[in-house]
Amino acid sequence: MSNIAASIITIGDELLIGQTIDTNSAWIAMRLNEQGIDLLRRVAVGDERNAIVNALNEELTGASLVIITGGLGPTADDITKPLLRDYFGGTMRPDERVLAHVQSIFAKRNRPVLERNLKQAEVPDSCTVLFNRLGTAPGMWFEKDEKVIIALPGVPFEMAGIMTEEVLPRLKERFKSDAIVHYSVITAGEGESFIAEKIQDLEEALPAHIKLAYLPGAGAVKLRLTGKGSDEAKLNEEIQVHQLAIATRLEDIVISLHDVPMEQILYNWFTAHGQTLGLAESCTGGYIAHHITQIAGASSYFKGSMVCYSEESKQHILGVNKATIDENGVVSEATVTEMARGLLKTLDVDYALAITGLLGPATPADREATGTVWMAVAGKGKVSSKKFLFHYDRHRNKEVAVSMAMLMIYKFVTQGEYPWKP
Amino acid sequence: MSNIAASIITIGDELLIGQTIDTNSAWIAMRLNEQGIDLLRRVAVGDERNAIVNALNEELTGASLVIITGGLGPTADDITKPLLRDYFGGTMRPDERVLAHVQSIFAKRNRPVLERNLKQAEVPDSCTVLFNRLGTAPGMWFEKDEKVIIALPGVPFEMAGIMTEEVLPRLKERFKSDAIVHYSVITAGEGESFIAEKIQDLEEALPAHIKLAYLPGAGAVKLRLTGKGSDEAKLNEEIQVHQLAIATRLEDIVISLHDVPMEQILYNWFTAHGQTLGLAESCTGGYIAHHITQIAGASSYFKGSMVCYSEESKQHILGVNKATIDENGVVSEATVTEMARGLLKTLDVDYALAITGLLGPATPADREATGTVWMAVAGKGKVSSKKFLFHYDRHRNKEVAVSMAMLMIYKFVTQGEYPWKP
Numbered sequence: 001m002s003n004i005a006a007s008i009i010t011i012g013d014e015l016l017i018g019q020t021i022d023t024n025s026a027w028i029a030m031r032l033n034e035q036g037i038d039l040l041r042r043v044a045v046g047d048e049r050n051a052i053v054n055a056l057n058e059e060l061t062g063a064s065l066v067i068i069t070g071g072l073g074p075t076a077d078d079i080t081k082p083l084l085r086d087y088f089g090g091t092m093r094p095d096e097r098v099l100a101h102v103q104s105i106f107a108k109r110n111r112p113v114l115e116r117n118l119k120q121a122e123v124p125d126s127c128t129v130l131f132n133r134l135g136t137a138p139g140m141w142f143e144k145d146e147k148v149i150i151a152l153p154g155v156p157f158e159m160a161g162i163m164t165e166e167v168l169p170r171l172k173e174r175f176k177s178d179a180i181v182h183y184s185v186i187t188a189g190e191g192e193s194f195i196a197e198k199i200q201d202l203e204e205a206l207p208a209h210i211k212l213a214y215l216p217g218a219g220a221v222k223l224r225l226t227g228k229g230s231d232e233a234k235l236n237e238e239i240q241v242h243q244l245a246i247a248t249r250l251e252d253i254v255i256s257l258h259d260v261p262m263e264q265i266l267y268n269w270f271t272a273h274g275q276t277l278g279l280a281e282s283c284t285g286g287y288i289a290h291h292i293t294q295i296a297g298a299s300s301y302f303k304g305s306m307v308c309y310s311e312e313s314k315q316h317i318l319g320v321n322k323a324t325i326d327e328n329g330v331v332s333e334a335t336v337t338e339m340a341r342g343l344l345k346t347l348d349v350d351y352a353l354a355i356t357g358l359l360g361p362a363t364p365a366d367r368e369a370t371g372t373v374w375m376a377v378a379g380k381g382k383v384s385s386k387k388f389l390f391h392y393d394r395h396r397n398k399e400v401a402v403s404m405a406m407l408m409i410y411k412f413v414t415q416g417e418y419p420w421k422p
Numbered sequence: 423m424s425n426i427a428a429s430i431i432t433i434g435d436e437l438l439i440g441q442t443i444d445t446n447s448a449w450i451a452m453r454l455n456e457q458g459i460d461l462l463r464r465v466a467v468g469d470e471r472n473a474i475v476n477a478l479n480e481e482l483t484g485a486s487l488v489i490i491t492g493g494l495g496p497t498a499d500d501i502t503k504p505l506l507r508d509y510f511g512g513t514m515r516p517d518e519r520v521l522a523h524v525q526s527i528f529a530k531r532n533r534p535v536l537e538r539n540l541k542q543a544e545v546p547d548s549c550t551v552l553f554n555r556l557g558t559a560p561g562m563w564f565e566k567d568e569k570v571i572i573a574l575p576g577v578p579f580e581m582a583g584i585m586t587e588e589v590l591p592r593l594k595e596r597f598k599s600d601a602i603v604h605y606s607v608i609t610a611g612e613g614e615s616f617i618a619e620k621i622q623d624l625e626e627a628l629p630a631h632i633k634l635a636y637l638p639g640a641g642a643v644k645l646r647l648t649g650k651g652s653d654e655a656k657l658n659e660e661i662q663v664h665q666l667a668i669a670t671r672l673e674d675i676v677i678s679l680h681d682v683p684m685e686q687i688l689y690n691w692f693t694a695h696g697q698t699l700g701l702a703e704s705c706t707g708g709y710i711a712h713h714i715t716q717i718a719g720a721s722s723y724f725k726g727s728m729v730c731y732s733e734e735s736k737q738h739i740l741g742v743n744k745a746t747i748d749e750n751g752v753v754s755e756a757t758v759t760e761m762a763r764g765l766l767k768t769l770d771v772d773y774a775l776a777i778t779g780l781l782g783p784a785t786p787a788d789r790e791a792t793g794t795v796w797m798a799v800a801g802k803g804k805v806s807s808k809k810f811l812f813h814y815d816r817h818r819n820k821e822v823a824v825s826m827a828m829l830m831i832y833k834f835v836t837q838g839e840y841p842w843k844p
Binding site: 046116284307 | 437443444445448451452455460462465468616618635636638706707709712720725727728732782783811820
């Protein structure tokens with residue numbers, strides 16, 4: 001059975017002058033892909049009536065599902081809603097549930113509800129309202145000539161909330177297709193081509209209805225097996241065999257068989273083993289701690305991060321010897337090792353990671369050293385340190401350093417074991 | 423004189439399954455906009471011949487300039503390049519300069535040049551070659567019926583290199599157009615609709631060639647004035663009058679007349695005044711420090727952040743009294759104030775911000791308190807504390823808390839003055 005063909009239309013002048021990078025399209029594309037819906041095209045147009053109407057007409061010729069984001073905010077530069085009313089017919093009516101929601105939001109914030117806010121509750125009666133729990137602009141579901149058109153606000157977290165709670169379940173219902181199952185093998189520390197080389201025969205042996213995708217991220221490569229078939233139970237059994245074969249072949253670079261971020265994997269291990277963790281961050285400036293605390297309940301094992309951006313604080317708070325820094329420099333194995341050891345005491349934790357480096361941009365003085373990062377993990381009387389050299393710009397170097405740091409912690413605490421094994 | 427209308431076509435299956443976020447389009451859009459070239463549409467299609475041809479035909483009906491990125495790599499170019507050859511005519515010929523460049527690159531890396539690498543030097547003789555100093559795939563400039571079609575590789579830094587060195591100078595030469603100018607008023611602390619209400623008359627009084635757009639972010643709203651005209655000097659004068667009128671009306675919520683992030687505004691103030699800053703973060707888990715250290719050179723004023731995720735660390739690193747926490751709770755004015763005061767000593771800084779709160783998700787125990795965040799800024803013998811209540815999910819609450827924290831620091835250090843005033 002062939003897949004549903006979809007298009008995404010993103011609306012907003014800011015997209016056409018480069019003020020905003022469109023992350024919504026990629027997020028929606030991934031969700032659709034998981035449900036076996038093929039995305040044909042993505043189109044971005046400005047806040048201009050004809051441009052939007054033309055885009056709708058064009059995309060509806062090729063796609064049976066069109067998702068529109070943007071242009072639903074409370075201010076004057078938003079013109080999408082009346083346009084959709086004209087396009088799909090019907091008249092504007094306030095939706096009681098949305099109206100109550102808008103009023104409660106403003107009440108909570110002790111702000112007067114303005115006329116333009118109340119208007120957000122108005123929707124064409126030709127649509128099904130998609131409730132927006134996280135904001136004031138509701139999503140809208142229209143149907144025309146057997147095709148589905150969905151309009152969502154452009155604010156990423158509101159869009160994602162409505163997609164998850166309202167749209168995806170309805171799409172599953174509306175477009176019955178073959179069962180689609182996804183299984184992952186999360187790896188870290190090796191490149192895409194290294195992995196492809198190592199599992200080439202296993203990949204070639206995959207049946208036609210099971211596809212393997214490489215999803216490279218910062219310092220990690222996610223392998224995603226996607227299977228399609230009418231008998232879901234049989235499909236699950238079959239695909240798990242391939243998943244395990246690939247994981248077993250890649251043994252020591254496999255981190256997980258579940259598609260969860262590294263911070264979740266760390267949370268699972270530390271809470272399961274009743275151990276605690278602390279960080280001493282210099283060049284990553286708290287970004288590792290940020291990732292770790294994205295997981296609710298992280299406080300049960302994560303005690304904190306000493307972001308020491310000055311030499312003095314490295315000495316006073318982490319107890320690094322001034323002599324060590326003077327002799328070896330701030331970015332050195334000796335300094336990072338003392339930082340890690342010092343943090344074990346400062347935060348009284350079982351394990352500590354320390355990181356210090358130069359992320360760039362390069363100044364004439366440190367051109368040679370730029371991109372150099374030292375990391376150390378200490379705990380249970382052991383210390384392990386490693387030097388990295390990153391070649392990107394400051395922001396990208398920070399991203400990669402964070403992934404490598406979390407991986408280094410994981411390898412240190414799990415050494416020998418393969419927690420992913422069944 | 424009316425502006426040139428342009429379209430961008432990005433090619434790649436990875437864009438349609440959400441594997442890659444398209445940053446090229448935004449970058450190109452910004453460059454075109456700076457040259458007064460209007461971007462009409464952005465379209466993304468997969469590595470599929472018909473999809474690409476259809477997109478080209480469609481975009482060429484409305485635009486007089488089409489920029490294509492992607493599909494020129496050593497593995498993908500068997501689709502796009504021959505397609506362009508067929509579309510614009512001509513025959514494939516190796517370009518001597520590119521050929522020599524490809525060979526030198528592989529020589530430098532001591533890698534054998536493969537057949538498919540040599541093929542990268544082949545281009546249709548119907549195009550002008552756009553030299554790619556940073557990679558092996560050259561860009562191509564085609565002309566057809568008075569229209570210009572440019573094909574560039576998808577690797578962002580290669581694309582940017584060719585655009586800067588080869589494309590933009592040629593476009594300036596080829597298309598003379600109206601000037602486009604942008605002016606911003608960056609506000610924080612109030613919502614989009616509140617602002618719209620407050621400046622409605624000023625917005626309505628704008629002439630037709632000056633447009634106002636609202637760009638809401640986490641805790642901040644950016645107002646962008648865009649003007650278009652033949653006399654750039656006159657246009658600049660005229661639009662600055664409106665910018666100042668709006669800023670003056672919004673006075674105390676305006677943080678800048680320049681479109682820079684809050685962390686840059688803090689960097690500018692602290693370095694200009696020779697003051698230092700430190701943080702004591704609990705619920706934001708290092709995320710404020712991450713933002714501040716995104717600015718290169720932040721270490722000249724930012725000394726660090728004590729991410730204290732446990733009560734013990736709040737006590738022995740920040741010197742918060744156990745009694746204070748026991749009597750008032752960790753999320754309280756008394757605790758956050760002691761955290762801020764304590765940090766002034768711990769990091770020996772001029773100003774300190776402390777933050778503690780419950781970001782969620784709500785557990786039955788703390789449902790009432792979830793979203794409650796206390797912040798305090800201390801310095802120069804003064805302390806100011808404030809309670810916030812956020813209503814989003816954990817991640818969004820963190821984003822907004824960070825914006826509010828940076829704003830609170832800014833308001834505290836600049837109190838009374840309006841640094842944006844001319």
